[in-house]
């Protein structure tokens with residue numbers, strides 16, 4: 001019923017500074033991360049795009065071959081170039097050229113998704129950090145306007161957008177995310193629930209699952225101690241069984257995509273998360 005996937009950055013380990021991952025050679029290319037994830041027997045892979053300029057059509061073709069070789073689905077494309085290409089607000093930037101540019105980038109990412117038979121683009125407004133650079137409602141109007149345009153360009157490729165919230169951003173919880181979804185009012189816009197973000201926001205996972213209901217397009221599953229978004233394998237701290245039951249109640253059929261960031265041994269941490277999830281969803285995985 002639930003499909004399991006992992007974000008490619010679990011292997012790419014691109015966050016510098018912490019732990020020995022850099023020296024142990026765990027930093028790897030997206031294509032290699034996909035191969036590892038395939039070898040571990042997942043149903044899908046979530047492709048992280050730090051910068052769409054690094055993913056020309058020829059590379060997307062190669063990724064498609066790699067994904068096909070392991071019979072993986074591309075669960076979602078995590079569009080992070082709004083955070084890493086710019087150094088400030090993007091969706092709410094008062095300069096329309098910046099807002100136009102992100103819409104163009106989302107369009108290219110939607111094309112990549114469509115080429116990879118992937119239904120969703122995950123958008124985390126990680127560059128729209130609180131305190132915002134302008135009065136809240138002004139920023140909110142810009143945000144709704146830019147996201148509406150992103151939804152339209154993605155729709156042309158048959159791709160839907162899933163908004164991911166996090167306490168320090170303009171979308172800081174399930175409520176503000178639902179408010180954005182209602183204002184844009186499109187079948188092609190929904191939510192991406194990252195369990196780690198919800199835990200840090202002091203939310204109750206089964207309740208936010210019920211709140212989002214049919215608007216829950218995609219799930220990032222990861223754990224922490226409630227103080228910050230440590231991206232630990234699920235089950236490291238909390239019991240996720242009530243969350244799984246809530247997903248069943250709302251009829252969620254999508255992926256549980258592990259958004260984890262191993263500091264040491266990627267294989268071990270991804271393996272621990274996979275084992276835990278398989279146990280609590282009580283299903284035989286494909287061999």
Ligand SMILES: [Mn+2]
Nearest residue numbers: 164194220259
């Ligand atoms: Mn996430």
